Each structure stands twice: as C-alpha cells, then as structure tokens.
Amino acid sequence: MTLLILALATLLSVVTLLPLSGSHAWWVRMWDFPRVQIAIAHALVIALALWFLSGPWLWVTLVPMLAGLALHLWRIRPFTPLARREMRFAPHRDDGAEVLLLAANVLMQNERHDLVRKLVEEVDPDVLLLMETDRRWIENLKPVLDRYPRVLALPKDDCYGILFATRLETIEAEIDYLTSDETPSVWAELRTRSGRLFRFVGLHPQPPVPGVDTEQRDAQILYASRFARKSDVPLVTMGDFNDAAWSATSRLFQHYGRFLDPRIGRGLYASFHATNLLIRCAIDQFFVTDDIAVVDFRLGEYTGSDHFPVIARIRIDPDEARSLNRRPPPMTEEEREEIDARIAEYRAGLRRPKPQDAA
Incomplete structure (x- = not known):
C-alpha cells in the first residue's frame, strides 16, 4: 500500500506542476482541464496517507499533496459561491436594450x-x-x-x-x-x-x-x-x-x-x-x-x-x-x-x- 500511495502522490504532483511550466505542448496543457477531479484525487491520497502511512513517508506524501490541493482549490475557488461576484444581475426590462x-x-x-x-x-x-x-x-x-x-x-x-x-x-x-x-x-x-x-x-x-x-x-x-x-x-x-x-x-x-x-x-x-x-x-x-x-x-x-x-x-x-x-x-x-x-x-x-x- 505504501508504494501505491507514493506512486499516486508522485503522479498527482507531476500533473499539477506540468501546467505551471508555461509549455504549449498538448500533453502539458491537457492537465489544465481536470482541476476539480485532480483536487478530489489529492484529497483521497491525503486520506489514504493518514490512514496507512507513518513516520517520514507520511510527511513525504502529505507536504506535496497538501500544497497541490491548495493550488487547485485556489484556482477553482473563484467559480464557487465562496468568491466575491464580479457582476450583479440586472432586472429584466423589455425596453429594446x-x-x-x-x-x-x-x-x-x-x-x-x-x-x-x-x-x-x-x-x-x-x-x-x-x-x-x-x-x-x-x-x-x-x-x-x-x-x-x-x-x-x-x-x-x-x-x-x-x-x-x-x-x-x-x-x-x-x-x-x-x-x-x-x-x-x-x-x-x-x-x-x-x-x-x-x-x-x-x-x-x-x-x-x-x-x-x-x-x-x-x-x-x-x-x-x-x-x-x-x-x-x-x-x-x-x-x-x-x-x-x-x-x-x-x-x-x-x-x-x-x-x-x-x-x-x-x-x-x-x-x-x-x-x-x-x-x-x-x-x-x-x-x-x-x-x-x-x-x-x-x-x-x-x-x-x-x-x-x-x-x-x-x-x-x-x-x-x-x-x-x-x-x-x-x-x-x-x-x-x-x-x-x-x-x-x-x-x-x-x-x-x-x-x-x-x-
């Protein structure tokens, strides 16, 4: 289980860091899309680490996973009710405008x-x-x-x-x-x-x-x-x-x-x-x-x-x-x-x- 958790943590760290490179390569930019899904995966790996790991392996896993989760949540947060709205909706008026x-x-x-x-x-x-x-x-x-x-x-x-x-x-x-x-x-x-x-x-x-x-x-x-x-x-x-x-x-x-x-x-x-x-x-x-x-x-x-x-x-x-x-x-x-x-x-x-x- 330790090897599986470490492998998952490594993979998630890689796909989190790739879009930060600024590369236009398709296999880099594709990881811009599933931030919600990757954030959920981070949370699952954190839960698995807390349950199965201890000592140095726990911290080796938790530190990058918590940092990656924070990054994804920071990018997603504007598109949630937790963020301040940029626009208030106007009332509907049928006046031709x-x-x-x-x-x-x-x-x-x-x-x-x-x-x-x-x-x-x-x-x-x-x-x-x-x-x-x-x-x-x-x-x-x-x-x-x-x-x-x-x-x-x-x-x-x-x-x-x-x-x-x-x-x-x-x-x-x-x-x-x-x-x-x-x-x-x-x-x-x-x-x-x-x-x-x-x-x-x-x-x-x-x-x-x-x-x-x-x-x-x-x-x-x-x-x-x-x-x-x-x-x-x-x-x-x-x-x-x-x-x-x-x-x-x-x-x-x-x-x-x-x-x-x-x-x-x-x-x-x-x-x-x-x-x-x-x-x-x-x-x-x-x-x-x-x-x-x-x-x-x-x-x-x-x-x-x-x-x-x-x-x-x-x-x-x-x-x-x-x-x-x-x-x-x-x-x-x-x-x-x-x-x-x-x-x-x-x-x-x-x-x-x-x-x-x-x-």
Whole structure:
C-alpha cells in the first residue's frame, strides 16, 4: 500500500506542476482541464496517507499533496459561491436594450437535429452561434434559420464549421481566421432594438490533443481580447474556447480584454462533457466588457451533443452596467507590452475564409 500511495502522490504532483511550466505542448496543457477531479484525487491520497502511512513517508506524501490541493482549490475557488461576484444581475426590462444570446457546440456527428431545432425555437435568441456545423447540420436547421434576416455559415467537415445568425440590425458581420490554423471565428457589430451599438465575437479554437499544441488556440483567444481593448464599444464574446475557465490563457484573456465573467462567485457552469460527469469541465465561455449588464446566464438542456448550450441575456446600458459590475483591474505597461508582442508573432498567418452569406 505504501508504494501505491507514493506512486499516486508522485503522479498527482507531476500533473499539477506540468501546467505551471508555461509549455504549449498538448500533453502539458491537457492537465489544465481536470482541476476539480485532480483536487478530489489529492484529497483521497491525503486520506489514504493518514490512514496507512507513518513516520517520514507520511510527511513525504502529505507536504506535496497538501500544497497541490491548495493550488487547485485556489484556482477553482473563484467559480464557487465562496468568491466575491464580479457582476450583479440586472432586472429584466423589455425596453429594446436587451439581447438574448445562444451559443452551442452541436457536435458534428450528433444526429439529434430535432433537439437543436427545438432549443432554438424555445429560446428564440436574438443572436445565435452554432459550432461544429457541416452542410448536413445547416440543411436540417433551415426551418429555424429562416427566421433570421442575417445568417453567416461556414460549413466544414472537420468539426470546425461555424454558423452565426441574428435578427438585430447588422452593421458588419464576417467569419474570419484569427490564426493560421483551420478554426474560424465570428465578428459582428450589431444594434439593439433601441439602437445601442455593441460587438459580438464567437470563438471555437482547437483543443490540446495529440498532434495539436496550444500556440494557435492561445493566440486566437488573446487576439480576440486585443479587439476588445482597442475599442470603446461594448463587447460580448462566447463560444467553445476548448480552454478551462481557470487556465492561465483564460485568465490572461479576461485581464487583457478587461472582461468580466458572470460565473465568478456563482458556480462552474460546467458545459462539457454533457454525458460524462466524471470529466465535466467549464470550457464553453461567456465574457462581457464592464459596460454590459448581464440579466441572466445559464446552461441549456441536453441536445445530444457532448456540450450543454450556453444561454445569456445581456443589457447594453453602460450606466446601469457600471453600477452593477466591478471594475476590472488595470493592466501594467509591462503586461500590455508583453501580450502585444505575443500576439504580433501570429499576425502574419491570418487568412480570410469564404463563408456562405444567406442574408
């Protein structure tokens, strides 16, 4: 039993320390995701050590396990009711300044098109973002897409197709590539029914899997945050980031773009994996700048995908938003220069796709 406990403690110490290295290697970054599960494993090893070990072996095990558990709990804590909330929800008022948004990774191989159609019909969002859409998905969703005067679609058979639809006045909307890989993003400038301008960014970068490191994913996420920092127009971004909410990249994205997260102080809202509780993690993200008030934020019902949909109602009212939201901490000049330099490394690879515009 002693050898088993020591082996488990060593393994947990390694997977805890690897993400701190800053490496982009997929086999390093993958350990950003299961922090909750790793924290539970730490607690179990601590219990086993207290029960079975004594003398030096007990302390050799307890010290790294307690330190690792503290690190994981520190990263997870903001996404629990123990943390102070960044945003207070605004009351619902049907005055034309509110926008209802729905983002869902439909899972390209998913055959339950009817469940996604039902979701869109019931939520009836003003802005719709769907990911992993191929031509079959777009054809099967046509009955609900016909409701929208503006639809942009880039069907792909590699799990990185994307679809954007809105009934709001559209100043500009396009599907673009932020990095040199094959994962497109959505950019749009829209007006609420009351005439208030805001911007929307939809992202779906690649996850860290064998053969795919995270340089491109991190660049895509950070480049989107730069878009927010360069503008004084309210901005909302959502999508399947394929990155844990507590990862270094997500935290840097939030800090650099001065974004707020309604999950802080409320809960994980873990959206993936929809059918496997053991590996569930918060990788579908929703961030807004501090001049946007959030009225509601929740996960949708199961649609046959491995992701739960993300549903949010926002209010474009900077005065009300600033009375409800905490001001993000300012960046230092050193931080800004470092991130600008990091983003500049990837700009040369940007390309334009040829989306299907159904407007």
